[in-house]
Structure formats: structure tokens, C-alpha cells
Amino acid sequence: AQSVTQLDSQVPVFEEAPVELRCNYSSSVSVYLFWYVQYPNQGLQLLLKYLSGSTLVESINGFEAEFNKSQTSFHLRKPSVHISDTAEYFCAVSSHDKIIFGKGTRLHILP
Amino acid sequence: DTEVTQTPKHLVMGMTNKKSLKCEQHMGHRAMYWYKQKAKKPPELMFVYSYEKLSINESVPSRFSPECPNSSLLNLHLHALQPEDSALYLCASSATGVGQPQHFGDGTRLSIL
Numbered sequence: 096a097q098s099v100t101q102l103d104s105q106v107p108v109f110e111e112a113p114v115e116l117r118c119n120y121s122s123s124v125s126v127y128l129f130w131y132v133q134y135p136n137q138g139l140q141l142l143l144k145y146l147s148g149s150t151l152v153e154s155i156n157g158f159e160a161e162f163n164k165s166q167t168s169f170h171l172r173k174p175s176v177h178i179s180d181t182a183e184y185f186c187a188v189s190s191h192d193k194i195i196f197g198k199g200t201r202l203h204i205l206p
Numbered sequence: 207d208t209e210v211t212q213t214p215k216h217l218v219m220g221m222t223n224k225k226s227l228k229c230e231q232h233m234g235h236r237a238m239y240w241y242k243q244k245a246k247k248p249p250e251l252m253f254v255y256s257y258e259k260l261s262i263n264e265s266v267p268s269r270f271s272p273e274c275p276n277s278s279l280l281n282l283h284l285h286a287l288q289p290e291d292s293a294l295y296l297c298a299s300s301a302t303g304v305g306q307p308q309h310f311g312d313g314t315r316l317s318i319l
Contacts, residue, residue, distance in 0.1 A: 127305035138310035146305050189305045196248035
């Protein structure tokens, strides 16, 4: 069975500092991985996805994630965070007709 | 702006009421989903429709009744709900096939009195 583990429930970071949100997956078949972001009082937005090809995927707002098969990881990074990045971030893996979500990591930006 | 539209945004209802949540998408997606999300938790899958047919029901109580009238619309009919059903209800859609990302609406925040 496929699963996703987000080890950190909350990550505090100062504004303009770098951040890494960790995600590890478990899968016995081809892996399709996603990061979703949920801003307060909104639905989930797709941040980026890994389907195949280059192991480094980037989003339009400065986030990137690297697929690492040997470490079964898909960590999300941003070199400099902004107050507007305050949100809940969900790592997810595609499984047949479903998406399996991790428990989420709350990114808390400190002024 | 989201491409999946959900109405209403907020709904307060008593335990004896009947109400419906609506979801609409015009991206040509043939898979649609209902999720329930409690505070500080990930979304929990409730139902999946593929080509307007119910393909997955995650053992949801019968007081929740989904309906897919056409490829663009998805409804969730509510009847005799319990206070623990208060949550954010999210609709999503995707193209069919493995690895397709889902696109979410902003949800309906439901409160049961």
C-alpha cells in the first residue's frame, strides 16, 4: 500500500530565511507525487507535481521539490520565505483512483 | 481563482434539515471527488465519480448521498446530519488515469446545530 509521511506538524521560520518541509513516501509501484498548499479558509491548490523525468520540479512561486528514489523522499524547499507563504502544506501520492495525503505541515512565518 | 466552484460557501443546518452542496467544473474532467476536512487535518476521501458513475464510496454513512447529474456537476445531498458532521466539504476534479492531479474548490463550511 502507498503512504506518505510528513514528519513535522509545524515548522516555524523567520521571514526571508530558507525552509525545507520533509516528506517521505512508501510505494511498491510507479510513484506520482504532489505538494498541495492550503491557505486559511481556502481549498487545496496544487503547488507542484512529480510524474517522471527530471527529479527536480519547480513551482511558479519559488518552491521546488526533489524526488529522491533511494531515500524515498520528496522534500519541499524554498530559499527565502515570505509572510504570504503562511499555510498548511500537504504532501500526497497518487494511488489508483485516489490521492493519499500526508498529515500536513503548518508553515509559520516569524517576523 | 479556482476552476472548481462550490456553493454555498457556508451552510448552517439543523439535524432534521435536508440540504445540498453543489460543485461545478468546466475543465472537461471526467473524475470528481467529495472530501471531508476537519480542522488541522488532511482531507478525507468520501466519494469518487468516474464518467458520471460512482466508483468509490469510502463507507460513508447513508445520511450523505452523492449525485452526478452530468460530467460538469456534482452534488452532495445531506439529511439528518449529526454535530460531528460539521466540517469543510471539498469538491475536486481531475482527468482520468493514474497520476492525474486533482483540482480543488474552496469548499463549503458546514455547521450542524
